Amino acid sequence: MPQHQIVSREQWIAARKTHLVHEKEFSQARERLAEERRALPWVKVDKSYVFEGPSGKVTFGDLFRGRSQLVVQHVMFAPDWEAACKSCSFWADGLDRMVPHLAARDTTTVAVSLAPAAKLEAFKTRMGWTFDWVSSGGSDFNYDYEVSFTREQIDKGVPRYNFGTTPFYGPELPGISVFFRDEAGDIFHTYSCFARGLDMMNAAYQYLDLTPLGRHEIGLPYPMDWVRLRDEYEPRTAERACCHG
Template identity: 40%
Template sequence: MTTSNENGRKGEQPAMRTPAIVSQQAWEEARQQLLVKEKALTRARDALAAERRRMPWMPVEKAYAFEGPAGNVSLRDLFDGRRQLIVYRAFLEPGVFGWPEHACRGCSMVADQVAHVAHLNARDTTLVFVSRAPQADIARVKARMGWDMPWFTITDSFDADFGVDEWHGTNVFYRDGDRVFRTYFINNRGDEQMGGTWNYLDITPLGRQEAWEDSPEGYPQTPTYKWWNWHDSYVANAAPDQKWVEISDAGEAAFRNQPTNTKA
């Protein structure tokens, strides 16, 4: 195997020690052995999310202020009328490597993973990024990089108070009327998994809000799959599209009829 080094010249690399080359039957047997462990991991992940939904809440008593495209806003305003708020602290500010053309490479990698926020919004959840850069710089970098998520400027001690003054991290909040509570926090390698709709919902206090989840009594839940929609077609408080309900019901029935050992 050859590869180009940083100077553009091709150099030899040690041969890779690749896995065994086997028949289709042997490959299927190996996959089934691994699938047992993968299923166990999925069940453990679901159990951990259920435990996360039962974590205690910490009241946020201090009034925090941010600057947004339309002016000054509060932490409660960041919810945008929804009950759940996910706040990722991204490093985009003077002194950060890449400034002023870019945000931090790591935080930019996280931003590049973010799925369309309409799916989170449909689950009563808002995702925002926050940094210390002025709004004009945030708008410029967002346009350059093609990022659409709401992005606000930190103007006070929010970053220091919530563990993200010297490092990235994701905080989760819940709004009950005028009261705001901190419900979860993840950073370091935990942020690697963020970006997908499911992983974001799994760290919220209400979860995915689907009927199969193990959630405390009274938590909102709707039939699995039925709320899914095209990201440009969600309508607030609208009933699930009947055609999609029929299609997803048929898919679930087909899945249930598969041999147990073939299901992921």
């Protein structure tokens, strides 16, 4: 239990208003950053990527579903794995319910992984997800957008992840990439983020940041050591559930 000063309601309001000034400064900085992000230059996608979906092969253009914007969640799921990465799944849980809201703003969302489509569909059913999820196992997509790495790349020891700023810590790593498709059908890569850059897209973390304990990850072997697949959390003990009878 964290130790905090206990004050009157009036004193709390005064302290909260001081903090509100800092929150507004952060909001303004975030808005400026978003404007800068939207102003970044684009790169035309020249490769004709083909993916494998539950009903067969689909082109990159097909993934847009007739919309102009596409957000790709790079979910770590190697071909020889039996389940997707638990941390990527933590993000995907939040993504699933946002799909119709993003679609209303001309934006399609899709998850992409190296594992074969049959494995993706089985795991998707287990998790109760509804978003589109396709396999990039037959293309260079994951390697070109630097979320999958060959043994040769890793052995060279030259960082390529997060634009070369983060050392390799595995052959599969997380990311989000954004693409735009114009009326002529040309596709452009507009943005990607990795590592801590993904933090802002995890609503659960943002809620935890509002609480006194925060993410409560200090002392863990690594920050997300506590995360489990949504169906693997242990039931709450009677002691912790006592306040609910």
